Amino acid sequence: MERRQFLRQAGATLAVASTGGLAACVRQPVKSAIATGDRLSAGGAALAPIRASVDRITGVYVCTRPFRAEGPRIEMQKLGGKTIVHNYGHGGSGWSLSWGSGTLALQMAQSTGTHELGVIGCGAIGLTTALLAQQAGLSVRIYAKALPPDVFSMRASGLWTPDSRICDAAHAAGFADRWETMTRISYARFQSLLGLPGKPIEWIDGYSLADAPFGSFHGEVSDEPAYGEFADRVRDLTPRSVELAPGSHPFPEPYVRRYTTLMFNISSYANLLMSEYLAAGGKIEIREFTHADELQQLPERTLVNATGYGARALFNDESLIPVRGQTARLIPQPEVTYGLRLKDISVVPRSDGIMVQVIGDSGNFNNPDLTPRRADSEAAVRELADLMANMRHS
Ligand SMILES: Cc1cc2nc3c(=O)[nH]c(=O)nc-3n(C[C@H](O)[C@H](O)[C@H](O)COP(=O)(O)OP(=O)(O)OC[C@H]3O[C@@H](n4cnc5c(N)ncnc54)[C@H](O)[C@@H]3O)c2cc1C
Structure with a gap:
């Protein structure tokens, strides 16, 4: 349901982008970039395409948050x-x-x-x-x-x-x-664990993509309680996210923010x-x-x-x-060093595999069921593939 909603919204976004001022700079679809291994650029950073396809899923994992x-x-x-x-x-x-x-x-x-x-x-x-x-x-x-x-x-x-x-x-x-x-x-x-062999901890950039201005969506899940939010207390620890101007990134969504965060491999x-x-x-x-x-x-x-x-x-x-959560892992791509956050998917570019997680879905709170729902993960990977196919050259 939420996934369909997302696809509808993503479709609407594409329509806006192709008819409105967002399409001011002429850009080529990325399909050729995936084929040739080209890199896309976002605000000056090179982004390697993610080879998102269900046959590259190496595992689907479920656990419960305590x-x-x-x-x-x-x-x-x-x-x-x-x-x-x-x-x-x-x-x-x-x-x-x-x-x-x-x-x-x-x-x-x-x-x-x-x-x-x-x-x-x-x-x-x-x-x-x-x-x-x-x-x-x-x-x-x-x-x-x-x-x-x-x-x-x-x-x-x-x-x-x-x-x-x-x-x-x-x-x-x-x-x-x-x-x-x-x-x-x-x-x-964690700062003392940076730069070690095998990169157990590293800083990465990621991109939040939205089809509405940021601030209108906080990631609430309909059947979960309002959670404590403390980020403001430690604003000094991590860099501020930066809004990227349309045309300065390869994503089809009109609103894109670059964030910088720690990642645990x-x-x-x-x-x-x-x-x-x-x-x-x-x-x-x-x-x-x-x-x-x-x-x-x-x-x-x-x-x-x-x-x-x-x-x-x-x-x-x-x-x-127990708050159930499920991730799928794609075959690692060392050249992919950026994360993604869409309305209902999170992508984490770990060295042991690219994690694709469904987020914002309901039915997880007080749910101890550890049975993987592969179809959900496959749908998330297809969404990611769709995004990759619609990214553009700068
Ligand atoms: C989908 C998902 C994504 C997440 N992503 C993040 C993230 O990005 N960042 C983050 O910080 N956190 C994340 N979390 C949360 C994080 O995974 C948990 O908070 C964390 O794993 C809890 O660790 P733990 O050591 O308490 O529990 P566990 O990893 O469950 O370890 C419990 C240990 O106790 C043992 N044990 C349990 N019962 C018994 C028993 N009766 N007798 C003997 N041994 C026992 C187990 O065998 C195990 O060794 C995520 C959770 C989920 C579900």
């Missing part, structure tokens, strides 16, 4: 002879907030005076918390039922999105200071985190807990609970709501 209306649970709990430091419920922001959230959790763990820490979970949150603890001189053992690449974190899009589905609007004021602390700590850490990044953890003597035990009481059997007296959505069952936390 959302809590009041924000992530980062707090201590005494349970029998153990101190549990909870660190879960990061919604659509787990990678982005991981270092800041881990720092807060570690401070709590250290307040017990422990030198040995057990971390339950080996996703974005568990791994970063474990690394921070090692760097603080603690001896760490991770317990997890699954490791990367078989954890939900590996199915994320890979963008700096620190306030994506992180709390609802009603809880935003009470959570804002903590959010800003976590965001600034994480951001600083998740395969390479998770590999780096795992390698660092193991190189520093970190231990891993594959183990699934079916009840929180089983944690009493572990030797460590202080434990960090970084089980993500798994915490809902393990700690009976019904405030943890």
Whole structure:
């Protein structure tokens, strides 16, 4: 439905562009650019065409964002002879907030005076918390039922999105200071991870495309709550987006903005985190807990609970709501270095594959269904192919 709407709107945009002043400069369709490998230019930056076709999809992945209306649970709990430091419920922001959230959790763990820490979970949150603890001189053992690449974190899009589905609007004021602390700590850490072999973290440019002036659409999803928005608190961290004048870019849409953001090449990044953890003597035990009481059997007296959505069952936390998300991965194209954001698609040019994600669709909130809907992803890739076919030479 929304996809059809988008195509209608995109069609209308093309009609406007071909009849109105937007078509002032004569441009050639891009089909020949795809065939010859030419680059298109946007505001001076060269853009390689994306080879979007459904036969280049290498996988369709589904995961659930672990959302809590009041924000992530980062707090201590005494349970029998153990101190549990909870660190879960990061919604659509787990990678982005991981270092800041881990720092807060570690401070709590250290307040017990422990030198040995057990971390339950080996996703974005568990791994970063474990690394921070090692760097603080603690001896760490991770317990997890699954490791990367078989954890939900590996199915994320890979963008700096620190306030994506992180709390609802009603809880935003009470959570804002903590959010800003976590965001600034994480951001600083990511700067130290730039320029490394395999580019685990890099800055990219991307283009938001719209057929109506920006500001009239905020990305709300009809059946999801209003979420807390905090971007204004950290405006100083990332460059401002820049509106591109019609004719200065190859896109058919009349409104185009260039944004600049951090991207996580998740395969390479998770590999780096795992390698660092193991190189520093970190231990891993594959183990699934079916009840929180089983944690009493572990030797460590202080434990960090970084089980993500798994915490809902393990700690009976019904405030943890699954928000389903699906991405498709296309064969990597190292020459494609830009992201795209359309009304209902997001494209992330990761080194392990070009991620194409349907966004803005309904039916995902409180939906734990992990069954891939390939037809949805194929439709998104076809839309992307359509866009590529309608891009123009400058
Ligand atoms: C489609 C999509 C796109 C996203 N894109 C982004 C993005 O671009 N940027 C961003 O910052 N975030 C993004 N996110 C959010 C991010 O993926 C999550 O916030 C993050 O993965 C949560 O990490 P985690 O470590 O808490 O959970 P997980 O990755 O789920 O890790 C949980 C760990 O705990 C273990 N575990 C769970 N239960 C048990 C148990 N009972 N016993 C033993 N072990 C257990 C698991 O095996 C695993 O090791 C996205 C999410 C989705 C769904």
